[in-house]
Amino acid sequence: MTRRKIQINVPSLARVEGEGALHLKIEQGRIEQLQFRIYEPPRFFEQFMQGRHYTEVPDIVARICGICPVAYQVSAVNALESLFALETTPWISNMRRLLYCGEWIQSHSLHIHLLALPDYFAEETVLGLAAKEPELVRRGFAIQEAGNRLIRFLGGRSVHPVGIQVGGFHHAPAVSEARSLLSFLEDTLPQAEALLEYLAGMALPEQNQAFTSVTLAHQEYPIEQGELISSTGLRLQPEQYESHFKELQSPHSTALWSLLDGQDYLVGPLARLNLNQAVLPAFLQRHLQRLGNPFPSQNMFHSMLARGVEICLALYEAITILREYQPDTPALELQVKAGVGCGWSEAPRGLLWHRYRVDSEGLIQEAKIVPPTSQNQARIEQDLRHSLHQFGLDHSTEALRLHSEKVIRNYDPCISCATHFLKMSVERQG
Amino acid sequence: MAKPTLAVHKFSSCDGCQLALLNMGPDLLALAEQLEIKHFAEAGIVNESAPVDIALVEGSVVTAADETRIREVRANSRYLISMGACATSGGIQALKNLAEDPSAWVGQLYPQTEFIDSLDRSHALKAYVRVDFELWGCPVNSRQVVAAAGQLLQGVSPVDNREKLCLECKRAGQVCTLVTRGEPCMGPVTRAGCGALCPAFGRACYGCYGEAELSNGDALQRRLEGLGLAPERAAARFRLIHPDQQQQDPLQLSGGDHDPA
Ligand code: SF4
Ligand code: SF4
Numbered sequence: 001m002t003r004r005k006i007q008i009n010v011p012s013l014a015r016v017e018g019e020g021a022l023h024l025k026i027e028q029g030r031i032e033q034l035q036f037r038i039y040e041p042p043r044f045f046e047q048f049m050q051g052r053h054y055t056e057v058p059d060i061v062a063r064i065c066g067i068c069p070v071a072y073q074v075s076a077v078n079a080l081e082s083l084f085a086l087e088t089t090p091w092i093s094n095m096r097r098l099l100y101c102g103e104w105i106q107s108h109s110l111h112i113h114l115l116a117l118p119d120y121f122a123e124e125t126v127l128g129l130a131a132k133e134p135e136l137v138r139r140g141f142a143i144q145e146a147g148n149r150l151i152r153f154l155g156g157r158s159v160h161p162v163g164i165q166v167g168g169f170h171h172a173p174a175v176s177e178a179r180s181l182l183s184f185l186e187d188t189l190p191q192a193e194a195l196l197e198y199l200a201g202m203a204l205p206e207q208n209q210a211f212t213s214v215t216l217a218h219q220e221y222p223i224e225q226g227e228l229i230s231s232t233g234l235r236l237q238p239e240q241y242e243s244h245f246k247e248l249q250s251p252h253s254t255a256l257w258s259l260l261d262g263q264d265y266l267v268g269p270l271a272r273l274n275l276n277q278a279v280l281p282a283f284l285q286r287h288l289q290r291l292g293n294p295f296p297s298q299n300m301f302h303s304m305l306a307r308g309v310e311i312c313l314a315l316y317e318a319i320t321i322l323r324e325y326q327p328d329t330p331a332l333e334l335q336v337k338a339g340v341g342c343g344w345s346e347a348p349r350g351l352l353w354h355r356y357r358v359d360s361e362g363l364i365q366e367a368k369i370v371p372p373t374s375q376n377q378a379r380i381e382q383d384l385r386h387s388l389h390q391f392g393l394d395h396s397t398e399a400l401r402l403h404s405e406k407v408i409r410n411y412d413p414c415i416s417c418a419t420h421f422l423k424m425s426v427e428r429q430g
Numbered sequence: 431m432a433k434p435t436l437a438v439h440k441f442s443s444c445d446g447c448q449l450a451l452l453n454m455g456p457d458l459l460a461l462a463e464q465l466e467i468k469h470f471a472e473a474g475i476v477n478e479s480a481p482v483d484i485a486l487v488e489g490s491v492v493t494a495a496d497e498t499r500i501r502e503v504r505a506n507s508r509y510l511i512s513m514g515a516c517a518t519s520g521g522i523q524a525l526k527n528l529a530e531d532p533s534a535w536v537g538q539l540y541p542q543t544e545f546i547d548s549l550d551r552s553h554a555l556k557a558y559v560r561v562d563f564e565l566w567g568c569p570v571n572s573r574q575v576v577a578a579a580g581q582l583l584q585g586v587s588p589v590d591n592r593e594k595l596c597l598e599c600k601r602a603g604q605v606c607t608l609v610t611r612g613e614p615c616m617g618p619v620t621r622a623g624c625g626a627l628c629p630a631f632g633r634a635c636y637g638c639y640g641e642a643e644l645s646n647g648d649a650l651q652r653r654l655e656g657l658g659l660a661p662e663r664a665a666a667r668f669r670l671i672h673p674d675q676q677q678q679d680p681l682q683l684s685g686g687d688h689d690p691a
Contacts, residue, residue: 041442041492041493041496043442043492043522043523044523044525044526047526047529048522048523048525048526048529052666053663053666056636056666056670059636059638059670059671060522060670063444063446063521063522063568063671064444065444065445065446066443066444066445066446066447066448066449066569067445067446067449069444069446106453110452110453114452114473114474115472115474118474124474124475125470125473125474125475126458126473126474127459127462127467127473130459137459138456141455141456142455144453144455145453145455148453156627156628156630156631157569157571157624157627158449158453159446159447159449159450159453159569160446160568160569160638162627162628162631162633163631165633170628170631170632170633171630171631171632171633
């Protein structure tokens with residue numbers, strides 16, 4: 001065994017949203033210390049929502065994350081509407097799903113093409129990738145644009161869209177807008193299927209490991225609603241979340257992270273697909289079969305393929321909804337009620353849970369948000385330990401660094417989402 | 431001739447303004463033809479201390495380390511553009527500037543507060559360094575970013591348009607949400623630039639582009655109360671995306687480094 005002592009510091013991770021860092025200390029062929037740190041300073045959303053009116057919540061929580069504002073808006077309205085005992089109309093539910101599909105398409109495509117794929121071509125950026133594979137990148141941009149157009153249809157703009165309100169939407173777009181969007185999406189679906197095919201053909205590291213998958217589940221593929229299930233047999237409603245999931249400030253990384261009955265777990269595309277394959281539309285099941293369906297999978301490198309599947313799913317769902325589109329009453333009247341409401345949805349990166357305590361005037365007394373990245377945080381560290389051992393600690397420092405980044409990017413960590421992550425200013429040695 | 435160089439830096443933010451670049455699609459590649467991108471961590475290019483012609487900076491200053499970093503960015507950049515609400519006025523997280531004891535918030539979140547580097551306030555960049563141009567908006571859009579960068583590179587000072595959203599809304603032929611529907615619209619005191627998105631959806635503007643020139647906040651406050659909004663709720667509408675009044679002033683382009691208020 002080689003006797004060497006190396007320290008790897010990746011002071012600033014590239015191609016993740018927000019700011020994170022990795023600290024790794026290897027002594028005599030063993031990982032002595034491994035810290036995936038998120039040093040995005042806290043922005044205190046949960047604190048400054050106190051005293052705001054519930055109607056302001058969708059516009060406030062959007063600002064937690066520019067990449068997945070719709071996820072924040074939908075989890076928030078789900079929580080508040082459940083408190084106010086509001087049954088949405090089928091039109092409202094469909095439009096929420098449609099809007100959310102846009103965010104999945106946009107976010108997944110951005111992740112695949114701008115953040116993840118450059119690694120596989122030994123490129124640092126999409127610019128380098130575009131020079132080598134112009135068609136791949138052109139197609140990626142087209143898919144991303146399809147997602148953005150979908151969000152704009154119901155939200156006016158794709159970052160911090162302005163369409164959603166508690167009780168429904170502010171606006172029902174005209175049929176003519178739906179038509180032109182529909183034809184654009186119909187042209188995009190074959191491109192997404194080609195992307196799926198491409199991703200299925202990629203040579204990926206074979207790294208299986210044990211982990212628990214956690215996802216919502218529903219009659220349809222879970223996006224904007226569902227109950228929580230896990231690969232360990234859990235079944236929960238939003239109000240029961242805190243009885244199994246606890247957030248801790250970890251002593252060595254000091255980031256708040258969340259554990260399921262004391263264990264790390266996975267949320268996100270791979271966890272979703274692992275447990276929800278049966279409700280995929282038939283055409284996608286056929287595609288997967290033909291492509292040698294690896295799901296359910298315990299190899300995190302299949303996350304990118306899972307994103308590819310979910311892009312196709314979201315485009316298909318959006319097309320299905322838009323074909324039948326007719327404007328309708330965008331919002332329902334609601335009765336403000338004091339109490340506590342919980343709600344969730346499947347953000348592109350995984351489960352996003354919200355809880356609000358509201359007074360009889362409709363003012364927020366307390367807010368709590370558990371974003372997907374804080375749920376995956378413990379899992380990411382476990383994965384790194386495991387993957388780096390499998391990869392071989394004898395590799396050069398540079399190779400170890402690149403491999404670590406690749407592993408971390410499988411989770412698409414959105415560090416800005418980490419409403420309450422922190423920078424660690426004290427580092428212990430050894 | 432060497433291409434002009436660009437850096438995109440991030441401070442405390444949601445990353446939404448950087449999407450004005452990452453969502454440009456093929457135009458992003460075209461931009462990269464014209465400009466050499468030296469630092470843009472989210473896009474994979476990391477060279478934080480490279481000297482550049484233009485630095486686009488997203489996010490507000492909220493930690494002691496940020497303070498040092500923004501001074502370095504300034505020293506390394508010919509032009510520094512603050513991009514979005516966070517960078518220009520402290521952004522939504524400046525809501526903590528209104529709290530009596532924001533330092534207590536750390537304790538509400540974390541059992542071990544000693545590890546946290548967090549100032550009590552969220553500051554606009556101009557509180558620490560000279561800023562050459564401000565892009566208002568939460569988020570900014572691609573048009574704003576490309577126009578400002580292009581003008582600076584051609585040696586033209588970009589024009590700061592502070593007209594009211596109402597004018598943009600009227601030009602677009604929207605029905606007035608305030609007068610016709612009695613919605614508590616912030617259009618009369620908000621900068622134009624978004625394309626009057628909210629009124630187009632029949633909803634009230636909530637002021638995400640910041641304060642317009644010559645805006646009469648007192649009159650609008652009375653009007654909102656006249657619509658039946660309680661005075662505190664009407665006042666709260668003026669403090670959402672740009673909550674810190676002291677950081678609302680647009681940049682004095684001749685201004686130099688000064689200490690935060
Ligand atoms: S200004 Fe708004 S969109 Fe831009 S980074 Fe700040 S919170 Fe995000
Ligand atoms: S109308 Fe107002 S709140 Fe809406 S996007 Fe424009 S500036 Fe922002």
